[in-house]
Amino acid sequence: MDTVTRDGLVLDVLDDGPADGEVVVLLHGFPQDATTWGRVAPHLHRAGLRTLAPHQRGYSRGARPRRVSAYSLRELVDDVVAVIDEAGAERVHLVGHDWGGGVAWALAQRHPDRVSSLVVLSTPHPAALFWAIRHAGQLRHSWYMLVFQLPALPEVLLARLLRSGAMERWGVPAQDSRRYADRLGRASALRGPINWYRAAFRQALRRVVPGSRRSLSRRPTSGAPRTRSWVEQRPSGQRGTSRVTIASSRSTPTTGCRSASPSSRLARSCDGSRPCRPTPESRAAAHGHHPPLSPSPPG
Numbered sequence: 001m002d003t004v005t006r007d008g009l010v011l012d013v014l015d016d017g018p019a020d021g022e023v024v025v026l027l028h029g030f031p032q033d034a035t036t037w038g039r040v041a042p043h044l045h046r047a048g049l050r051t052l053a054p055h056q057r058g059y060s061r062g063a064r065p066r067r068v069s070a071y072s073l074r075e076l077v078d079d080v081v082a083v084i085d086e087a088g089a090e091r092v093h094l095v096g097h098d099w100g101g102g103v104a105w106a107l108a109q110r111h112p113d114r115v116s117s118l119v120v121l122s123t124p125h126p127a128a129l130f131w132a133i134r135h136a137g138q139l140r141h142s143w144y145m146l147v148f149q150l151p152a153l154p155e156v157l158l159a160r161l162l163r164s165g166a167m168e169r170w171g172v173p174a175q176d177s178r179r180y181a182d183r184l185g186r187a188s189a190l191r192g193p194i195n196w197y198r199a200a201f202r203q204a205l206r207r208v209v210p211g212s213r214r215s216l217s218r219r220p221t222s223g224a225p226r227t228r229s230w231v232e233q234r235p236s237g238q239r240g241t242s243r244v245t246i247a248s249s250r251s252t253p254t255t256g257c258r259s260a261s262p263s264s265r266l267a268r269s270c271d272g273s274r275p276c277r278p279t280p281e282s283r284a285a286a287h288g289h290h291p292p293l294s295p296s297p298p299g
Helices: 041-046 073-086 099-110 126-135 143-147 153-163 174-184 187-207 213-217 265-269 280-286
Strands: 003-006 009-016 023-027 050-054 092-097 115-121 226-231 244-248 251-255
Touching: 003 073, 009 041, 009 073, 023 073, 023 099, 041 050, 050 073, 073 099, 073 187, 092 099, 099 115, 099 126, 143 187, 153 174, 153 187, 174 187
Parallel strands: 023 050, 023 092, 092 115, 115 226
Antiparallel strands: 003 009, 009 050, 226 244, 244 251
């Protein structure tokens, strides 16, 4: 499966691994694309898993509608459901990073019967993010989201940054940085990805109307194992390792390992060699007390 067509839009999909393996859907963030999973997918294939990594709406060249409303969370979720349907899968292991994590949270909430396990990287639950914006100073860290509401200017400035190799300065390998710039290094190519932010902002404004808070703070109803991962230190100009805190709904939150919930086959395939050690931060995350949410520069 190379493409999936939905409502006249054509999504490009990287489909690899054993055709009869359990399906893992990998959702990328901003401003990246499906190739961001290129170093992860081979490990999953060796574990007998099939991976589907779509270039999501706005990133696929055949799926770049102009209207902001075309990038609502509902549309983004329905795109992923269409990919799952096309693959003939009833349930999948769902993995999302950054904006892909936001889509993953929403899909698990709206279609819990389609999710066997959920792994979210560096993306808070929407209720936690909304709380942090109101109470924990998250708004000042999310200033760029407000800038993205301006017309045209964000696309021009970000395209210039991507072409200048800015992502390398943010710690992205040079080869990956060039590949993302090839796809998104023009203002016209960035309109769709930035429209994700515009659509989310407009949706958030509608949800602050009295009486609508419940829909924003509702937790996913999926009973699948859920894992969230936080990178607590990012490289800044130098290559190096970062400490990762992992909190799972079905196991003790840990650090120093790469595993998700140990009950899932996906988690076992990514299991690290060192024993996992609980940390104060991960224990707090397990009880709903999240570390400060400071989004990294895109990428």
